[in-house]
Amino acid sequence: MRKNLGFRYTLLAMIVTTTLTIIPLLIVIFYSFLTKNSSGGVIYQFSLDAYRTIFSKEYALVLKDTLIITFWATSMTMLVALPCAYYMALSRHKDILMMIIIVPFWTNFLVRIFAWKAILEANGFLNLILLKLGIIDTPFMFLYNRTAVIVVLAYTSLPFAILPLYNAIEKFDFSLLEAARDLGSGHMRSLAKILIPNIRGGIVASMVFVAIPIFGQYIVPQLIGGGNAGTFMLGQQIANVFFNERNWPVPSAITTLLMFVTLIGFFAVRIRTSQKNRDYLAKNK
């Protein structure tokens, strides 16, 4: 009886998910196999042109740059987020710290990026301070290069890394660290050997939350990279092909391909995990 009710309660959510997620994805997959129409839209005729286009050197290069940026931005985010989350979980002022993390996100995303531009530009705050202190004598262009893109991307994704990590660290039993130290392990070593493995779920979750949106970024490389060497990302290329060339199948093909790669990765991890679980159960029978 109760089971039936459960189904009824989730029915609405299921309809919403199906219509708003699965059907659009199917449309994207369908469009990727159609012929492009140079005035926009598609011609309903089967074609593999879109896939032929994306398996090219041009796309391999932009993919390489995108992956490099994603790697460094994610690493940087995690390096900053881990100590922050650790400190927050141990602090007596958790609520205040949490507010400090969340409040900036009430400001519009674009405004925050422009704030970074005001800090980093040739006549910006950073140059002003460095010039006043006499560290440099001509303004330095901090903007419009790969490092600037990585720094701003890391800044924008920081809360998405801190929150899952904080969640994981807060549930961690800190007496384990005391035990490790009682047994003669150093502070750093006990963190690395006890804390990190225990919050692995949180680390993986925050890396996923950070890396995937960065991989698809468009606006940060556009505004902070300015089309300079090594800053051009796949998201920009997709927008370019879609808006400028009015080619719909190619962006659809990129999306379809990425979706399948992600799905394969997801299932590979799942199969490995369930295999591990089975081995564990078999061993401990």
Added chain:
Amino acid sequence: MKKRVLIGLIATLGALSSCGAGKDRQVVNLFNWTYFIPDQVLYDFRDETGIHVQLDTYDGNDTMYAKLLSGNANYDVVVPSGDFVSLMIEQNMLQPLNKELLPNFRHFDPMILTYITFDPGNIYSVPYALGATGININTGKVSEFDASWRIFEREDLSRRMTLMNDTRDVIGGALKYLGYSANSTNPDEINQARDHIIRYWKPNILKFDAEMFGKDFATGNTWIAQGFPEVVMKELEGSDAFKNHHFVLPREGGLIYLDNMAILADAPHPDLAHQLINYILRLDVHAFIMDEFWYPTLMPEAESLRRVAVPYSIEGLFANNYEFRENVGDAVTYYTQAWNVIMQSK
């Protein structure tokens, strides 16, 4: 208790939604470029005719076109550039204009109308404003310069120059510099232009930017900026730096944009749309709008009503080999591919 809150909420929503459609007022929906028409014009039109203008904006022809393609948005008047007028005519997205309802159309300079190849005879569209990209120079920082695309090869101005983030404008400039048409559809020519940009221009420029170049120029971060002069002048208006702004048309040529008013085929209020267009074509209104953006006037009789000096004239554009931006059809693929390579290159 909860129920009562819910009822109250629904009642409020109902009251709010009825606010908009309460009175039987006349509304015409205008879909225009961002900051392309002074609000004053729309208020004056409302005061004179009682017709409200519902304004919605876009930042590029591409986004406007994509939005119209993806479904009915109830717009009446749109303001596409020439190349998009021809594209939209092909797609049956525009309706023929009733010239009897547009008596002010006669004010246009007939010479300019002869250049309109995207809609010969102005069956579907009438000009709104004509603009061009060129080179903005901060004469306070750069005293010697040549009115040529070659300025982007100057290493002494390295990282102080910006180019537009527009495929056609930048590649078009290089095409003109190499002696080709800025509307070229020949992949060899486009690739030569691409290589020229990568080899000689890209190393010296700070960035490709079509949104922020005016602000960067105004704050002194950059000294040379390819782009529309009015964007820079709007930023500098009223400041001392205004006198240091100099705009040149590169002598090799560039692209002219002619933005046009047209009525969508499925416009819900075609009559009101004609009224709005005719109002905008009135001599004093035309002069007022052109003044706001320092554009050259398209109506000889409106010349005497102008209050500001414009940075370039229509004669100047033709003397400098400028070309109207045309729809290049399938060759747009060559431009996009060239652009992606330029973006990835060192």
